[in-house]
Amino acid sequence: MASRIRKASEEPIDGLIVTIPNSDIAAAVIDVQRQRPGLPIVVMNIGLESARQQGFLSVLQNNVAAGELIGNALLDKGARSFVCLGAVPFVQTFADRCSGVLKAFRARGLNLTDSFSNRTIMVNRTNDSQQVFRTVKSHLGKYPNVDSIIALSTLTVDLAVEISLNKTGNPVPGRPGGLWVGTFELNENMIEYVKSGTIVAATSQSPYLQGAIPVLEIFLMVSSKQRLQVDTIWTGPTLLDASNVEAEYAQDHSGDLFDFIAQNKTAVVFNRNISLEKTRWKEALGGIIEATTLFGWNTISATSVPELEGVQNTLLSAGSGTTGNLAESRYGPYKGIQGVIMSLADKEQYSELLNNTVMGPNMPIMGIGTVDNWVPLPSRVVFHGPSDTAIGSTFSSQILKNGFGIPLCLIELNGPWWQEGHCIQLHKFLATIYGEARVGRLEDMMMKIDAKASDLVFNSSEIQERAAFHNEHWYKRQDNESTLSPDEQRIINAFSEQATLPFDSILCTSIPLYEVVAKIYPNLKKIRGSAASIGLSPLTESATLREGLPLLSKAAPDSSSPGVFVMGTSTKAIHSLANNQYITGILNPQQYIQGFHSVLSLSIRMMYPNRAKVFNQFLATGPVPINYVCEPGTYYSSGRSIPESMEGSAGAFQGIPMNLSPYTSTDFSSEDTDTVLCVDPDGHVKVRSMCTRCSAGTYSNYSDALKCSSCPSGLTTTGVGQVSCVDCSDGNCGSSSGICLNF
Structure with a gap:
């Protein structure tokens, strides 16, 4: 089996699904990973520890x-x-x-x-x-x-x-x-x-699911370039005794997910439809649409509990054989609505749904968004998204690694509760590092801004124009650009010398907040440039603060350039990061697979109604840091111009074309995005403009090299953009000294 697995690296496969029962198989899978970096690999049935050690997703039982x-x-x-x-x-x-x-x-x-x-x-x-x-x-x-x-x-x-x-x-x-x-x-x-x-x-251990789920996960990794941030999807164990063995055994050996879903099921997509969520909810909804289309679900939209109850009553009263009648479903134990998919942006609405008597106490609820300790998760609830704790930890790490200290944390006025949660956890982690006295109070670090996504105007001509001139500002507002709003002025004031805290960076908890910061960024840069020393940079602190936190940026941050970190993705934000404009780092919550997995989780819960306690209740989809990276074989050269094509020689920019899903907030033409950027499965944006291939006779064998190393005497490279040196071949060596000519 090990030899067959190794041969897989030579085949035109899109992914690998494998069991790892012993060390020989584990070594073979590692070899495939080395030969085909970025190849999606999912471990099923056996091999939990090996999968965790290598960072593979596993689908098996505990x-x-x-x-x-x-x-x-x-x-x-x-x-x-x-x-x-x-x-x-x-x-x-x-x-x-x-x-x-x-x-x-x-x-x-x-x-x-x-x-x-x-x-x-x-x-x-x-x-x-x-x-x-x-x-x-x-x-x-x-x-x-x-x-x-x-x-x-x-x-x-x-x-x-x-x-x-x-x-x-x-x-x-x-x-x-x-x-x-x-x-x-x-x-x-x-x-x-x-x-x-x-x-x-x-x-x-639900053997059917151990085979079906890996196929769907490989499909998602290939089609969306996104993957779950959990190491294991649990499919068991379920106890079988005299009372249930016959039925459960039959379910294990005759179940078919697609056949089951095709039995005219209906789910309700339930959210309050607030405009402030648009940039997140839109992409999650895209994943829901893709999955329901793939699986053949019927979906109905509702924005309030009374409306949801109305849908339930309509379905229950439908006559036999009527489209949407669920009372005679082949499998599902529930009447009417088979499940609810909802954004967890509204605590009150979620609590109201949990306590609703019309739907019943067993109605499956699939949550999307961000979760933390306040969220009650009874066995019928599955949550899809990042946790506030993970977001706070990752953002604090990103801020420190990039050489910044204290960020101003921006949240939307009347926005989703989790934006404040991001700030709370960020403040908590920074206070642990610097001490509460130096970080200050949470309320001093957090600012509410009236940022409405609907205020932004984009049309095709503007998109094309900005794609051609992407050194210009990335925004266009309905109001006069020269006029600062009160909120914009408040942000600027926070960076003045009289500010409560010495901010040197900004955390935007949503894309609309980033739009606000992008407009006033020149003002912020001007203020910081005039300050003698502003901000608490860990670069000026003791070495112990930097231990284990290597810089992601290629130099100490310019005191005149505040760092900008963003929660959420849009092609505009990615371009800003790639061109070293405005954005220092991005965390991707991967909303698309939140939506897709909410449908998959609901389908599995419906197919196996007696195994709710077995399956994952929390499927983390992020946060995934997005950073530019120079691949081995290249070095960082900080170029600004962006070429028309990403095609290059072997060893340089061999990335997967950028794909943020069709539902990502798109601010540039698809042609521009595809040719300018590519991204690897770890979320690293590869930007040709910032990296230069190593010249012949030189090499780099690690990411983000600042320069290439010369080959030792007697060795050379086979061309540009190489990661190692080879023995001199005939015609490539000098005279008696044997030094390579380094063609």
Whole structure:
């Protein structure tokens, strides 16, 4: 299998879905990653630790939790001691499952002092069955008090049953054999054993989903260049016993996500439709549209709870066979609306929906936006988006790495609650670094601005004009540009010498706020340029503050250039970052996949209504920092002109074309975006204008090099833009000295 995986790097594939049961397979996958950097890779079924170490997304069950489920099921029957039964070759999955069982037993106060490995019997099923049987009985003799045996896979479940049925001992009510039996996987022949109680319980890891979800994740990575920021999508475990084994086993082995969704389901897209959310909600809505179209969902829009109740009543009253009638759905347990997808911008509206009696207490709710501790997440709720804590931590890191100190944090007047949450967490992290006395109060660091996206006017002619002259201002307002609004003046005043705090940067918690800052940026630069020393830069502090925080910018920040950091994306903001104008850093919350995954999560919840507690309740989609980067084989040269084409020689700018999804706020022509920028899967914008290929005879083997290194004597490169040197070939070396001519 390892050799087949390595050959995948030579094939024209768009992604790789793989299981990693051992170190040989892990090494092969790493080789593919080296040969095909940026290739989407998803691990399924087995390989959690390897996936986490390499940064791959994994789709599998929590095997330790599965062990705990089986352990508790056995304990409830009266079990007090156990052994695990595994088959060679040994895999980490077996260790996790048996350790979970031991964890459950110890949690109940049982004094089992030995390790799970000592309680694991490994057998080779290729050997003679009678010999295997005798081996297991011999091991059991070491544990005379054992009353339970746990089969770690389908390879040993029939053996575990046989051992139990042939073990003599005092009969126990409800136990057909001499041992309680538990297992983690079933085959069709074992269902009757569970129903009869011969096997106390098993677990399901939703194998269909382990195959279906990776395909959809690869599709998203390729089509949108975005991926979830969680390391694992959990598909199990679900406990199977006599009460549910038949139905759940059938669901696992006959379910089809697309066939299920095609049964005329309806979801309601529910938000208050406030203009201040437009730049975020628009892209999330785009993901919803793409997913509902792909899956065949019917969607209805509602903006208030009474309107939502009206939709519910209409669907419930529809006659049999009427389009939209959900009462006779093939799978779903809910009547009428099958689920609600909503923005979490409004706390009150979310609480009102949770407590609504018309929809019922089990109606699935898919949340989009930003979440933090205040958000109650009952099992029927799944949240998609970044957390405020992650945003605050990432922004503070970006600010420090770029050599800035204290930012003015801008939020919209009457905007979504999470904008203030961004500022709160940012203030918290900076206070931890500098001390609260130096950072000041939160209210001194935060400013509310009346920024309305609807005030911005864009049309095709203006877009083309600004695309041609992108060293000019990027905005056009309905009002007179020479006139400053009161809010704009307040921002400028905050950077004066009389300001409460020595701000040296600005955090815009939305794109409309960035539009405001872009207009007054020359004013801010002028003020900072006249100040002798303004701002608390970590560059002037002790070295300990800088430890582990290498600069992303290529030089210490110019005291006349305030840093501008933005939450959210638009092509205009990306261009500003790429051309070193106004923006220092961007965090992308990846709203598109928030919308797409909200539909996918709802579909899975509907297909598996009894497994709500198993699946992820929080799917982080960000924040993803966007920074320019010079690839190995190039060096930073701070050029300003932007060429017409991104095509280059091997080793230079081999990136994926920029794709912010069709629903991103677009301020430039698609041709301009495609030819100017490209982005790698980590969110790094590659800008040809800022990087120069290493000349022949020189190389760079790491990102963001400030210069290229000369090849040692006797070595050269095969051309420009190289990451290493090679031996001199015939015709490329000098005279007797053997020094390469460095063509």
